[in-house]
Amino acid sequence: MTNGTGEPADVTVVFSRTGAGGGATDNVTKTVEGLAPGAVEKGRVELGGTASGVKVLKVRSVPSAEASRPNGPCPASGVLVSVGEGDAATGLRVVGLHLRNCGTAAVTLNGYPELQVLDEERKPVDGVQVVHGGARIATGTGADAPPQEFVLKPGEGAGSTLVWRNTTGAGDPVNAPYVRVRATPGAAPVTVTPELDLGTTGSLGVGAWVRDDAGTSASGR
Template sequence: MIAIRLRSSCGAALVGVLALATSGCGLSAELDREANPERKPTPSETRAAPPPVSATPSPSVSVQPVSGCPSSGLRFDVGPIDGAMGLRAMTLSMTNCGEQPYELNGYPSVSVLDEAGTPIPGVRTAEGTDEVPVAPPGSAPEPFTLKPGETARAGLLWRMAAEDGTYLRVAPDKKRDFVNVRPEEPLDIGPENILGTTPWAPAS
């Protein structure tokens, strides 16, 4: 797992917000008394709730089944996005749900796709995290065997950008077959950015 320590200036921001609020409270109270001298309660404003985000994949994009073991014997999952100071991190998991052991030695192969299943222009995947500003250093890959029932994990790191990625096209490495997975929340990574990866490691 990747832990990112959030360093925030929330205290200073909170002081500023409180200062703005208290500086206008006298004027606001006076206007309220003039508009409503009898102090009758005013109906609260109602706002329509935002429409829910659909988790249904586009008909043009084939994704990994929601449950069960794919025919490859490998199942991929992604964790929630952790963010601090503009740095984003996500855990990519691969479980051997088949019957044969699986040899791993290196980095996952990952690309970011838009809602139509097209790679986002300019987003490049790098082995390691050196090219991602302020990202923590990653360790070197080590070979290991992923036995049936075991899980391996790798980290994905990027800097916050404007354009969202809807799908991840992932494979154990560049020589293996890909599968598309849809994270629970979009990746704010495009249109020009670098996706850093850490090597596969056994899940603790």
Template sequence: MRHPWIAALLTVALLGACAGQLPQPGPQPPDHDWTPTPSPTPLPSVEPSPDCPASGALLSLGEVNAAMGLRVLSIWLVNCADEPVHVDGFPEIVVLDEQRQPLVVEVIEGVEVIARIETLARSPQPVTVLPGQRAAAVLAWRNTVDDVRVPPTHGTFLSVAPGVGVPAQLLEPDGGLDIGTTGRVAVSPWAPAD
């Protein structure tokens, strides 16, 4: 090599360029024993969920229990508010078609006209549902065709209100309501479920 000093000079220049591209250390913490403590996360306030209606009574349906033409459907009321909910009597029910239009279906208070079910043969009583607790009622009907000239009724939705004067909620029973040609369903009164 004719000029070894050129190679040494290039090496020094390259090392200097690389050193200029290295990240520089940031500001150093002060020389004392200060340890940051995270601020406590505030606890969420107890408020109704966004799906909780103003009445505090959130309604839902159980599965249809079918046996020998008799159909039984549980209606659940959950108190989703932070105050007690009071119900007395029967749920207000309207059977709707797939376009959510009312069907000509008679809703009878008391399931005894549809079936003799001992556990449901009760008179309406005032029920107080505490926050987080439930009440239940039952809708019963028969899939009976007693007139072949009349097309069977099939409900797709239910409009259910916890009581008179309380806004209704739209519910969809799994599989709908195969009411046949009887044109009637029956409902039991509210009762404590917990």
């Protein structure tokens, strides 16, 4: 893998191991953190089992300064933000955003995370409306709790929910791998990779932050 950007980046490559007939047997994900600009990282993907070949499914690159590392060191912001695995059914997508106070000071949340939808080149996507709550997209997603102010002590967590449909109609479908998240206004941004397939809907719903122990945050994808 190569970092073709002008800043250190966390680069993730998803490989597909293929069988004798060319069909996929399983996927393997490799990530290199803090890859320097222009640097090349070499490695191996073991075939294993009945696999006979390997192909690259996708490559994702996030600036290391904005990378989501849920199991990594606590950033200067004092919060770790990550995206879950999520659920998908009949074109509906429900994905959890997770936040943990990894610092030493209390963190106050009140309202919705601020989102910026980015394309494969991490450029803002025009024409996508971010709406508060999920009711305009689907009911029963867990994204419609009203915003409330609460304080997270060190070690405590909170969740939000992303909701969208991949319905297609007239126009070009929108596929946007990245979302830049600010947990609160003015907070340092974190870029996550929920792989938005918005179809031609032009809408992304986001739920208010809720405590993890409230039992209403999404399980995520």
